[in-house]
Amino acid sequence: MNKSYSIVIAGGGSTFTPGIVLMLLDNLDDFPISRLKLYDNDEERxxxxxxxxxxxxxxxxxxIEFLATTxxxxxxxxVDFVMAHIRVGKYxxxxxxxxxPLKYGVVGQETCGPGGIAYGMRSIGGVLELIDFMETYSPDAWMLNYSNPAAIVAEATRRLRPTSKVLNICDMPIGIEDRMAQILGLSSRKxxxxxYYGLNHFGWWTSICDKAxxxxxxxxxxxxGKFGYIPKNEQEQAEASWNDTFKKAREVYQLDPDxxxxxxxxYYFYPDDMVKKSNPDFTRANEVMEGREKFIFGECEKIVRAQSSADSQIKIDDHASYIVDLARALAYNTGERMLLIVENNGTIENFDPTAMVEVPCIVGKNGPEPITVGRIPQFQKGLMEQQVSVEKLVVEAWIEKSYQKLWQALTLSQTVPNARTAKLILDDLVEANKDYWPPLAEKKLQPSL
Structure with missing residues (x-):
C-alpha cells in the first residue's frame, strides 16, 4: 500500500461533500490520498x-494537495478516481x-415515478459529460458514480458508454443494512x-447470515413485521419523512414475507398513501433546503470564518464509507463483496440480460464480478420487468429526443394511474425542463378518414 491516490469529487458544491471529505480523511490509513480536488460547474456554490x-x-x-476548480x-x-454525485438543476x-406530479395526485419523489424520470432526463447528459472528461484527461481512472437516479443513469452508461470504467452505486441498501445490524445488536453491517437482487431502489434481501x-x-x-426498519431504542429522526419511510417497511414487507x-x-405498492401524506406546497426538497442545505452551508461558513473545525457540527458520512471500500477494492484487488448496479447478463437467470440490476459483486482490480442469483419468483420478475422497461424507455427518449417514448415511460410507471394523467404531467415537466432536457419531437398522428 505504498501508492497514494489522486481523487476528484465531481459535484463539489454538494452538501454531502464535507461529510465525504471527512470520511476520506478518517480512512487515510486504509486508503492514502495525495491529492483531492473538487469540481463543479457552479463556482459560487x-x-x-x-x-x-x-x-x-x-x-x-x-x-494532501487540495484544489477546487470549475x-x-x-x-x-x-486522477485515479472520480467520485461523482452531481444534481443537474439542483434543488x-x-x-x-x-x-x-403531486398537482395531479401522483407520487412526487426524486427518484421514483415522474419525478425520477424528469431527474433522469437531466442527469444523463451531465454524467456522460463527466465520463468524457475522465476519459479525455485520465483514461486509466475509475468513476464511482452515485449520482441519482442511479437506475436510469446506469442504463444510459450501459447504452452510450459501454466500455467506460464507471461503476454505479447507491447507499440506500447500506443505510437499511446499518439498521438491520442495529436491530440485531451487531456492531456493524459488515x-x-x-x-440481494433487484433494480436500484427496487429490490429484496433473500438471505442474511453472520460470518459463521x-x-x-x-x-x-x-x-x-412489527416495527419496520426502526430499531427499538432509536430516537425519531429530525426529518419526519424518513421516520415514516422506515415505519412503512412493515406494510411493504407483507407483500412477500419470504x-x-x-x-x-x-412508492410502487402504496402510491395513494404516499400522495395522501405529501404536502404539495412543502415537499422533501423544501425539507432539505430548509434543513440540511442551510445547516451545511452555515457550518461551512463558520469553519471558514474561524479557520477551525473545532466547533463544527458536520459529521463523517458513515454511509459513504462504501465509497472507500469500493475504491480500495479496485486499487488493492481486495475482493470486497459489495452491492453494485451491473448489467444482468445471466446473473438473474429468468430476466432481461441487458437490464441493469443491483446485486452483490466481488470487486477487484478489473472491476465487479456479479454473484449469480438464479431464478426469481414471478411477483418480483413482473414488477422488475415493468420498472426496467420504464428506465429503458427514458434512455431511449433521451437518445431519440422522443416525446412518445417518454409518455410511454410515464404511462408504464406503476405510480401513474393512466395515460391521460401521464400526458398532463409530461407536458408540465417538458415546460419546466426546457433548459435541461433535449428538445422532444412528438409523433404526428395520421388524420382519420
Missing amino acids: QNKIAGACEVLIKERAPY DPKEAFSE AMRELDEKI EMIVR GNDLMPAIKEHV TLPNTYLQ
Missing part, C-alpha cells in the same frame, strides 16, 4: 463548501420534480453476509 474542506484537510492531513482539464487531469428542479453462516433473517423479519424489501418499494 462550490466555494462555500471548498473553503471549509480546505480547513478540514489542513487540520487533519496538511500534506475547469474540467484541471479537475480531471492526473430548485427537484422541487418541481416533486410538486408537478458482520452480515447478504444476498447462522441465519439472521428470522430475527430481522420478526422485528420488521424476503426483506428496499424501502423505496413503498
